[in-house]
Amino acid sequence: MIAAAQTLFLERGYAATTMEAISRQSDVPSATVYRLFSSKLGILRAMIAVSVDGTPEAIPLPEQPEARELLKSQDPTEQLAGFAAICRQVNDRTCQLYQVLVSAAASDPAAADLLAELAKQRKAGQDRIARALSRDKSLRPGLRQRDAADIIHALMSPELYRLLVIDRGWKPDKYQSWLAGTLIDQLLSARD
Known part of the structure; x- marks a missing residue:
């Protein structure tokens, strides 16, 4: 069912995909689709969570x-490189679905709420990285924890991933390497 919905969302778009079309494509009765997910947005939410x-x-x-x-690591360079790898993996898996959600959010208030909820969750997770770096006194001199969190949030954004990997054609490995290096350069104290 999830695979059928994803195919339809990507081919037709969120607005043009109906629960009945998902039912037909997945060969699952409509009543079952509604019982399991209640709505298209419920399916999209589940797809994003799994992705x-x-x-x-x-x-x-x-x-x-x-x-x-990684949050417990005492090596801030290893920590940021590890989170860059996780960010790349998540964006690899979610990029197309994220664009479906962004498109849906333009015309569906519930989808806009989901998009805002996901951004809030992402920000909270990225704030933990900044907090860990600040706690360990790894942030470069003069960089406040809040500013570090904003830098992390911007650099790890799905929008920046899409710009570099999808729009500009960067290989995911290049993006990951660039992201790790940029996070390290922007956030950490210089090491001798």
Whole structure:
């Protein structure tokens, strides 16, 4: 069902895809589709959650073992390189669905609310990175934790990923390397 919905959202767009079309495409009765997801937005929400995590369990990113370990790391360079890798992986998986949501948000208030909710969750997770760097006194001199969080939020944004990887044709590896280097250069104290 999820795969059928994703195909239809990408081919037709969110607005033109109906629950009935998803039912037909997935060969699942309409009543079952409605019972499981209640709406197109419910399906899109589930698709994004699974895509962010990369597994059917849809574990929120801050609760994933890799992210928790990186937040505890005493090596800020390793920490930022690790989060750049996670950011790249998440954007690789969610880029197309994120664009579907952005498009849907332009005409559907509930989709706009979901987009705002996801941005808030992303910001909260990225604030944790800035807090960890500040706690460990790894931020470059004069850089406030709040400003570090804003830099992280901007550089790790799905919009910047799309601009560089999709629009400009960067390879995902190049994006990840650039992101890690830029985060390190912008946030960390110079090392001797």
